[in-house]
Amino acid sequence: MISKRKRNWILALLFLGWSLGNLDRYIMNFAVLYITQDLHLSASATGMLLSSFFAGYAIMQLPAGWLADRFGPRRVLLAAVVVWSIFTVLTGAAWSLASMLVIRFFFGIGxxxxxxxxxxxxxLLYPKDAQARAMSIVLSSSGLMSLIIPIASIAMLTTIGWRMMFVIMGVAGAIVAVLYWYFIRTPERNEEDTEISIAASREQGVFRSLLKTPLVWSLFVASYSLYAVNWGLATWLPTYLVKVRGMDLISLxxxxxIPAIAMLLGMLLSGYILDKLPKGxxxxxxxxxxxxxxxxLYLMYSATSVTIFVTYQTIVVLVLSLLLLLLPAIMMKRLPSSVMGTAGGLVNTGGQLAGFITPMAIGFIVDAFNGSFDAAFWMLIGFAVLGMLAILSMNFSKGALLNQTTKESLTA
Known part of the structure; x- marks a missing residue:
């Protein structure tokens, strides 16, 4: 049994690690403004560059979840930080589009x-009625980084350059890896789920049940749809605001x-709201x-000024923050903790496939429509509709059935 103090210390380290991961990931959306100039990239090539990270990220979701269930999350966390730090440094050494694509792919793997x-x-660390809040604290790092990155990235890009910037972030990752190796320890099972062993995730019957669970696939489609909106906006908005709306980098x-503050507040408040949300x-x-x-989204792209555009963007970010936390909250409440790594990996694969496909698709769309982003915004609106349908299709009774199947497989 881990003390509350140590549990919260581990949560702080998870927040720190995910902050660094979000820093590495989001800062590319600003660095690409300089990288495209240095490497002479078209919009389509830029979309491929932004998507290459998500290809590796998506591929790794399910194996990483299984490994976390099979061997414990500590080893997976440590390996993730080490690998992504190495390839963050290598990003600063890229010399061509091909080399950048390969490096960012393996960065995503890490x-x-x-x-x-x-x-x-x-x-494993928190009871079910506190898990959404704990997850919201970790995920709020994306809001914090979104607040810091627009200013910090421009400052670094205009002083030390994008290459040295990535080298420094890689070194910071090495420091975080040392902290993880020394401090992170986890129990073998959740305190409120002692009847379901970690060994359950090794049972072939339980894994088949997971794949046959409609709730899991509804979560997969919802994750794909919502992250398509999230990454479509995050990866291309800096380019859109500079090239279409005429903003300079400092103003950008x-x-x-402003939307970054909304994301931070949204993530922090959403965890509390979701833990108090009546079941069902x-x-x-x-x-x-x-x-x-x-x-x-429709109001955003039809806005007549940057001020109105950013106002709608801020509200989108606030609502999207709640949705992106809603999906893991549903998993934590509706699925057994013994298969949480595998289930989370499967659902996250949907979100990261969206991160791979959407930026690349937007790049091709922008080239096809001679620099216009209108069709890209309509595509994102379509994903919002698909997300609504996926959430409405969720069958919570099937999640309960999976929970029961997991227990029966252990007592058989």
Whole structure:
């Protein structure tokens, strides 16, 4: 049994690690403005560059989740930080589009192990009625980094350059890896789930049941749809605001702190809201939020000024923060902790496939429409609708059936 103090210390380390991961990931969306100039990239090539990370990230989700269930999350967390730090440094040494694509792919492989292992760690450390709040603290690092990155990235890009910037972040990753090796320890099972052993995830019957569970596939489609919106906006908005809306880099850095503050607050508040949300109301809340996002995306791209555009963007980020935390909260409440690593890896694969496909698709769309982003915004609106349908289709009784199947496989 781990003390509350040590449990919260591990949560702080998870927050630190995920902050660094988000820093490495989000800062590329600003660095690409310089990288495209140095490597002479078209919009299509830029989309491929932004997507290459997510190809590796998506591929690693399910194996990482299984490894976290099989060998414990500590080893997976440590390996993830070490590998992504190495390839962060190598990003600064890239000399061509081909080399950058390969490096960013393996960077994604490294970072892809973190989120499933992080979710697994939280389910082992915290009771179910506190897991969403714990996860919201870790995920709020994306909001914090979104607040810091617009200003910090422009400062570093205009002083030390993008190559040295990635080298420094890689060194920071090595320091985090040492902290993980020394401090992170996890129990073998969740305190409120002692009847379901970690060994359950090794049972072939339970794994088959997981793949046959409709709730898991609804979560997969919802994850794909919502992360398509998230990464479509995150990867291309800096380029859009500079090239289409005519913003300069300094103004871009400052104005993007507004939606970043909304993301940070949204992540922190969402965990508390979701832990208090009456069981069974997730579908209603999630589907309404998806409809709101679709409407707001339309208002964004038709906005007549940058101020109005960023206002709608801020509301989108706030609502999207709730949705992106809703999915892992449903998994934690509806699925047994013994298969959380594998289930989380499967669902996260959907989200990261969206991260791979969407930026690349937007690049090709922009080239096809001679620099116009209108069709890209309509594509994101379509994903918001798909997300609504996926959430409405969630069958929570099937999640309970999986839980029962897991227990029966252990007593058989």
């Amino acid at each position: 970072e892809g192990g973190f989120q499933p292992a992080c979710g697994k760690t939280i389910t 850095g400052w104005i993007q702190t 109301t997730e579908r209603i809340v999630g589907s309404i939020c998806c409809v709101c996002i679709g409407i707001l």
